[in-house]
Amino acid sequence: MRLRGAAVLITGASSGIGEATAIEFARRRARLALCARRLDRLQAVAEKCRAAGAPAVTIRRADVSRRGEARAFVAAALRDLDRVDVLVNNAGTGWTGRFHEMPEEAVLEVVNTNLLGVIWTTQAALPPMLAQRAGVVINVDSNAGVRALPYSDVYSATKYALTGLGHALRGELSGSGVKVVTVYPYITRTDFDPNSGAVGPAYSATFVAASIVRAARFPRRDVMHFPGRLAHIFEPLLGGPLDHLLGEIRRSRQPELAGPGDLPEHVAEID
Numbered sequence: 274m275r276l277r278g279a280a281v282l283i284t285g286a287s288s289g290i291g292e293a294t295a296i297e298f299a300r301r302r303a304r305l306a307l308c309a310r311r312l313d314r315l316q317a318v319a320e321k322c323r324a325a326g327a328p329a330v331t332i333r334r335a336d337v338s339r340r341g342e343a344r345a346f347v348a349a350a351l352r353d354l355d356r357v358d359v360l361v362n363n364a365g366t367g368w369t370g371r372f373h374e375m376p377e378e379a380v381l382e383v384v385n386t387n388l389l390g391v392i393w394t395t396q397a398a399l400p401p402m403l404a405q406r407a408g409v410v411i412n413v414d415s416n417a418g419v420r421a422l423p424y425s426d427v428y429s430a431t432k433y434a435l436t437g438l439g440h441a442l443r444g445e446l447s448g449s450g451v452k453v454v455t456v457y458p459y460i461t462r463t464d465f466d467p468n469s470g471a472v473g474p475a476y477s478a479t480f481v482a483a484s485i486v487r488a489a490r491f492p493r494r495d496v497m498h499f500p501g502r503l504a505h506i507f508e509p510l511l512g513g514p515l516d517h518l519l520g521e522i523r524r525s526r527q528p529e530l531a532g533p534g535d536l537p538e539h540v541a542e543i544d
């Protein structure tokens with residue numbers, strides 16, 4: 274896809290990978306529609322994008338975990354930019370700790386943002402893309418979507434779900450002109466919470482953003498970075514031992530995670 278003048282929508286553009294991706298698209302003269310919940314941060318990112326060369330930048334406060342706000346973001350972008358060429362589903366959140374201690378609100382936030390948020394925006398963006406017979410949906414998944422992370426259980430579950438969603442949709446849309454790409458960042462230096470106990474090399478947000486922009490220009494099924502690709506290849510053989518090894522590594526780095534923990538209130542309430 275030609276990026277100059279293309280209409281690119283990015284969720285979660287107020288920091289980290291989303292911010293870096295907006296700036297990378299701006300450098301290629303794409304027109305941008307950005308959303309997140311922190312409007313002040315989005316305004317600052319929009320300024321950087323204009324300075325980097327974007328001919329049009331619109332921002333909108335939207336919580337993608339809320340169906341109406343997610344859909345309204347896409348509808349407003351379509352109205353402002355006339356078309357939808359690229360949708361980058363980047364907004365995501367995590368929670369680290371013992372699975373049985375994860376508060377209900379946190380479970381709902383992670384599932385509603387990481388999985389349902391992607392479903393709402395993509396459902397809204399597909400009709401105009403299908404009418405154009407062109408478009409690229411890029412889902413920012415995670416290495417945790419092919420190699421689950423102990424103590425980031427619900428996060429891993431949502432990212433595995435994104436892997437399935439992307440692959441199924443890719444088949445459904447084959448021949449339509451609309452492409453679906455799944456990007457699996459490895460550890461990336463951002464404010465992201467689950468990184469506190471992460472294992473392995475860390476990439477910059479700009480590195481990941483460059484691979485997202487490349488995926489928009491030359492769409493392919495999966496975009497992985499070393500050593501995520503290795504973990505993916507060896508998963509069927511070594512998945513079992515890796516489950517235990519990663520659990521051990523996380524407990525050794527965060528000793529507070531060892532042991533059974535407390536019986537949380539929301540479990541204790543059950544008769």
Ligand SMILES: NC(=O)c1ccc[n+]([C@@H]2O[C@H](COP(=O)([O-])OP(=O)(O)OC[C@H]3O[C@@H](n4cnc5c(N)ncnc54)[C@H](OP(=O)(O)O)[C@@H]3O)[C@@H](O)[C@H]2O)c1
Nearest residue numbers: 285287288289290309310311336337364365415461463465
């Ligand atoms: N950093 C890593 O190591 C890593 C590795 C693998 C995958 N990822 C994935 O990369 C994506 C971006 O993460 P990041 O590392 O760049 O972390 P980040 O700096 O915390 O960025 C997360 C972005 O998502 C937005 N967001 C969160 N919840 C939202 C919601 N309900 N509605 C709208 N926007 C929301 C945040 O903006 P507001 O708070 O302003 O809403 C922020 O712009 C996530 O999907 C994450 O799972 C990250």
